[in-house]
Amino acid sequence: MLQYTIRRVLLAIPVIFGILLVTFILARSVKGDPCKAILGEKATQEVCERFIREHGLDKPKLVQFGIYMKDIARGDFGESIRFSRPVTTILIERLPTTIELSVTALVLAVLFGIPLGVISAVKRNSIVDVITMIWANIGVSMPVYWLGLMLAYTFALLLKDTPFWLPPAGRLSAGLVAVPFFEVWNWNVTEGTALYGILDFISHMFVFNSLITGDWEVLKDAVQHLILPAVALSTIPLAIIARMTRSSMLEVLRQDYIRTARAKGLQENFVILRHAFRNALLPITTIIGLQVGILFSGAVLTETIFSFAGVGRMLFEAITARDYPIVQAFTVVIAMIYVFINLLVDLSYVFIDPRIRLD
Amino acid sequence: MAVKKETFSNETQRDYRSNSLFFLTMRNLLKQRSAIVGGLILIILVLVAIFAPLIAPYDPEAVLIGVEDVKKRADPCIHLLGCPEDQPQHILGTDGNVRDVFSRIIFGTRVSLFIGFSTVGFAIVIGTFLGAVGGYTGGWLDNLIMRLMDVLLAFPSLLLAIAIVSFRGRGLQNALLAIAIVTIPVYARVVRGSVLSVKEQAYVAASRALGGGHLHILFGRILPNAIPPLIVQGTLGIATAILDAAALSFLGLGAQPPTPEWGTMLGSERNQVFTAPHLVFFPGLAIMITVLAFNLLGDGLRDAIDPRLKQ
Numbered sequence: 183m184l185q186y187t188i189r190r191v192l193l194a195i196p197v198i199f200g201i202l203l204v205t206f207i208l209a210r211s212v213k214g215d216p217c218k219a220i221l222g223e224k225a226t227q228e229v230c231e232r233f234i235r236e237h238g239l240d241k242p243k244l245v246q247f248g249i250y251m252k253d254i255a256r257g258d259f260g261e262s263i264r265f266s267r268p269v270t271t272i273l274i275e276r277l278p279t280t281i282e283l284s285v286t287a288l289v290l291a292v293l294f295g296i297p298l299g300v301i302s303a304v305k306r307n308s309i310v311d312v313i314t315m316i317w318a319n320i321g322v323s324m325p326v327y328w329l330g331l332m333l334a335y336t337f338a339l340l341l342k343d344t345p346f347w348l349p350p351a352g353r354l355s356a357g358l359v360a361v362p363f364f365e366v367w368n369w370n371v372t373e374g375t376a377l378y379g380i381l382d383f384i385s386h387m388f389v390f391n392s393l394i395t396g397d398w399e400v401l402k403d404a405v406q407h408l409i410l411p412a413v414a415l416s417t418i419p420l421a422i423i424a425r426m427t428r429s430s431m432l433e434v435l436r437q438d439y440i441r442t443a444r445a446k447g448l449q450e451n452f453v454i455l456r457h458a459f460r461n462a463l464l465p466i467t468t469i470i471g472l473q474v475g476i477l478f479s480g481a482v483l484t485e486t487i488f489s490f491a492g493v494g495r496m497l498f499e500a501i502t503a504r505d506y507p508i509v510q511a512f513t514v515v516i517a518m519i520y521v522f523i524n525l526l527v528d529l530s531y532v533f534i535d536p537r538i539r540l541d
Numbered sequence: 542m543a544v545k546k547e548t549f550s551n552e553t554q555r556d557y558r559s560n561s562l563f564f565l566t567m568r569n570l571l572k573q574r575s576a577i578v579g580g581l582i583l584i585i586l587v588l589v590a591i592f593a594p595l596i597a598p599y600d601p602e603a604v605l606i607g608v609e610d611v612k613k614r615a616d617p618c619i620h621l622l623g624c625p626e627d628q629p630q631h632i633l634g635t636d637g638n639v640r641d642v643f644s645r646i647i648f649g650t651r652v653s654l655f656i657g658f659s660t661v662g663f664a665i666v667i668g669t670f671l672g673a674v675g676g677y678t679g680g681w682l683d684n685l686i687m688r689l690m691d692v693l694l695a696f697p698s699l700l701l702a703i704a705i706v707s708f709r710g711r712g713l714q715n716a717l718l719a720i721a722i723v724t725i726p727v728y729a730r731v732v733r734g735s736v737l738s739v740k741e742q743a744y745v746a747a748s749r750a751l752g753g754g755h756l757h758i759l760f761g762r763i764l765p766n767a768i769p770p771l772i773v774q775g776t777l778g779i780a781t782a783i784l785d786a787a788a789l790s791f792l793g794l795g796a797q798p799p800t801p802e803w804g805t806m807l808g809s810e811r812n813q814v815f816t817a818p819h820l821v822f823f824p825g826l827a828i829m830i831t832v833l834a835f836n837l838l839g840d841g842l843r844d845a846i847d848p849r850l851k852q
Binding site for chain 1 (some may be wrong): 692695704780784811815828833
């Protein structure tokens with residue numbers, strides 16, 4: 183187990199190195215003068231020269247790459263052109279929103295996708311199966327931003343003045359404030375410390391924050407704002423998970439040991455959940471891990487549609503404003519998270535299927 | 542040969558049709574409802590793309606203000622459904638620049654199919670080359686190529702495409718290149734897999750013994766095995782490519798106005814969703830139908846080509 187973990191972690195290192203190399207090459211491939219690209223067209227010759235010296239842009243490319251890696255290792259992604267603030271600070275402010283949104287979407291996708299897939303496999307060719315599979319096919323073919331806009335139109339406009347009305351934009355209604363839980367509980371933390379950073383990060387997940395502080399008004403409002411983006415974002419992963427669960431279950435249900443389990447008189451539910459589902463879980467876990475990539479890409483589009491102030495929305499704004507340091511930092515951070523999550527998925531195999539330990 | 546007639550009692554007719562992989566696959570394919578639906582939609586789309594100038598009532602980029610009495614972002618007006626005869630007919634309404642949305646969507650078929658086929662074609666050529674060279678030669682070159690592919694796969698593909706385009710400059714050409722680049726690893730892996738699986742087979746050794754050169758063995762003997770999985774992967778890849786290209790265009794990174802590209806159309810009118818929902822609904826529907834067609838056909842092809850999945 184330990185050996186497997188170590189080997190798997192070591193395998194991630196060249197990938198992370200590769201990610202840094204690719205983003206470095208991309209960032210250096212900006213057309214035109216790098217200084218003008220980063221500081222804007224108005225940058226004077228003097229400012230540019232100082233900028234180039236400070237950032238080591240006059241040094242050999244290899245040295246530049248070394249500086250780049252060292253900066254990132256220290257968590258320094260440079261300064262945003264548009265906001266003139268450290269990119270890391272902005273990322274930390276915006277990331278909780280995206281995490282809350284993506285986690286909600288993933289939970290929705292798993293919660294509905296897996297049962298639908300299992301039922302479809304067990305009751306093959308039934309109405310449930312046919313409808314699920316048609317929906318799954320349509321779901322993976324839908325542009326997520328289109329679905330988001332259509333949901334916003336339906337729930338914010340058509341269902342206006344009904345109890346089903348949902349807000350089409352933002353995270354909280356005007357006038358509502360999510361008071362951080364550590365302020366509610368009068369914790370004595372000084373701004374600027376690492377602890378404050380962590381607590382502040384957590385408190386930016388509005389649903390979670392209002393839940394633990396018991397602020398029901400804010401909770402209801404935050405949930406209402408979260409529903410549409412989360413549903414839109416969860417559609418594609420839901421469809422993919424349902425399809426994978428179905429085909430994986432079908433594969434397992436054909437096995438001899440399922441027939442044996444039935445033959446010895448076990449209850450059908452027991453056979454399906456303990457014997458079949460347990461063994462079908464491995465490919466399902468893999469596909470769930472891969473959904474994280476889809477969630478992050480989808481978050482860029484969904485947050486843009488719903489004016490949801492997460493990193494996705496930030497990336498969209500940064501692209502429009504050609505705020506390159508943000509685009510670069512975002513790409514690196516998301517790719518790292520993606521690698522990390524798939525590392526966790528790989529490690530979870532050992533618990534799902536003990537036979538892998540022997541490998 | 543004297544074979545007892547009883548043996549064939551169940552098979553009243555023997556099957557004399559061709560047994561080549563192509564015909565077997567086609568026959569399997571026609572047995573699948575989803576593949577037929579996907580294939581039919583695709584045929585219609587191709588016909589629409591070819592005959593777009595005949596189907597579209599207007600020039601897709603023509604601004605109709607001053608040309609006829611029509612407002613910007615006008616609702617759909619269909620004479621058959623009770624729209625007054627004195628108003629010009631716009632089946633799907635007009636957009637913010639007073640252009641006929643229906644004509645734009647029809648011409649958009651061309652753009653989307655072009656995007657799908659060109660990106661996947663490019664990715665398949667490069668991916669096949671990398672995968673074949675890696676799988677055939679093995680050793681450090683193989684290792685280098687596959688680690689490079691791993692790195693590309695380490696990024697969520699759409700995000701990497703977004704990053705490439707935002708650094709390299711927006712526009713349809715860069716968007717297509719970006720989408721092609723991020724999908725290369727898929728094809729490289731498929732080809733490498735089939736090269737490895739047949740490399741040591743006796744018929745390859747035989748070809749070598751007969752004096753066949755590396756190129757002859759690789760292209761003539763080994764690579765044909767990779768064609769079926771490439772077709773499956775390519776069909777599904779076209780679906781993803783169209784979806785991703787539309788997303789890039791939606792973000793303003795891909796096709797630039799006034800190109801009638803569905804993602805661009807949707808993106809430029811997205812703030813009007815509450816006042817003119819038809820401007821958002823129809824381009825999105827077009828994207829969905831096209832992507833769905835390729836997905837259905839790809840799934841069908843996979844089931845038809847891979848006998849293991851036949852049930």
